[in-house]
Amino acid sequence: MKSSRKLQKLFSSIALVSAWEHGRRLLHPVDSRRIFASLDTLDFSGVRARDGYRPNPRRIRKFIEIVQDLWLDRSPPLQILDLGCGSGHFIYICRLFGHDGMGLDTDVEPLYRETLPILNVPRVVSRIEAQVPLPKIRFGRGNTRLLSLQRMAATFARRRMARS
Secondary structure, three states, X not given: OOHHHHHHHHOOHHHHHHHHHHHHXXXXXXXXXXXXXXXXXXXXXXXXXXXXXXOOHHHHHHHHHHHHHXXXXXXXXXXXXXXXXXXXXXXXXXXXXXXXXXXEEOOOOHHHHHHHHHHOOOEEEOOOOOOOOOOOOOEOOEOOOEEEOHHHHHHHHHHHHHHO
């Protein structure tokens, strides 16, 4: 990245928003040790033996930041649908804060297929297509109140950067 672009970003609204989010996280800290301790109690041994899988601490911390940025660590319980849920860690963390969650993703990744039941995250198998409605998904307490597609947004951003 060019130095001029870095300076532009430093004095842009993006920098202010980022500073604001970091400040809010400092004012409302989340005990990440509790989240990691709960993950340590789960039995990933079968998946670990086959795939060498371990929950990625950097990715878990990123999910914790997203939970804080969306105020899910201090909001009343919501029903959350995570589009492109992957292994289900985001919904798992949301459930630790009292929310109800479900994932929606394709069933092409065997690792995710094995991880979701360990995390006790329900998933609807579906592909998201343009102009095709999502399957009807109902939670026990009503309709979805929060739609998460942060993993999909990151995928689209990576694809856009690869094209340019």
